[in-house]
Ligand SMILES: [Ca+2]
């Protein structure tokens with residue numbers, strides 16, 4: 001009987017952990033709220049890249065925590081205002097344009113739980129649809145909506161249940177595309193392995209039930 005109460009307490013605790021994890025993923029549009037919820041974050045502002053103020057059809061950049069690929073054309077700019085796009089932190093930012101639809105893919109070297117950045121100048125050119133995001137874990141949604149020239153929109157995603165390693169931004173379709181830029185990228189590492197995954201919780205829970213049944217049989 002002495003062991004039953006701690007075991008039940010542990011089961012309730014594990015249930016609470018599972019419930020909390022089930023709340024993911026969460027999308028943020030306020031940077032301060034995102035930072036408050038995400039905990040310790042890394043930061044990338046593209047300041048170490050050489051700014052060319054021109055776009056390339058095969059743009060890729062390797063940063064400290066991720067690689068970045070823009071299509072159909074992208075480049076690093078440091079102009080104060082390039083037709084509405086501009087830096088959020090420091091001087092440099094990444095501009096994406098060209099074709100009728102634009103893509104920007106972040107590939108992290110290790111899975112992350114939190115990702116955030118500021119998107120600039122989205123939705124001021126005729127096109128169809130919001131800027132969407134898709135992760136390699138299958139999470140998808142809206143990253144930015146149409147806004148006036150030079151507008152800034154924060155997009156953040158926290159998914160503690162399924163850490164992700166790639167995230168792609170994709171514009172809607174337009175006759176001339178919709179150039180936009182990004183800067184001030186924030187990201188977290190994945191959770192410590194000590195936090196149980198839902199599958200592990202289930203296994204541990206089954207073990208507890210088995211122990212309790214065995215104890216009942218012994219008592220009976
Ligand atoms: Ca910057």
Ligand SMILES: [Ca+2]
Nearest residue numbers: 121122178179
């Ligand atoms: Ca634009």
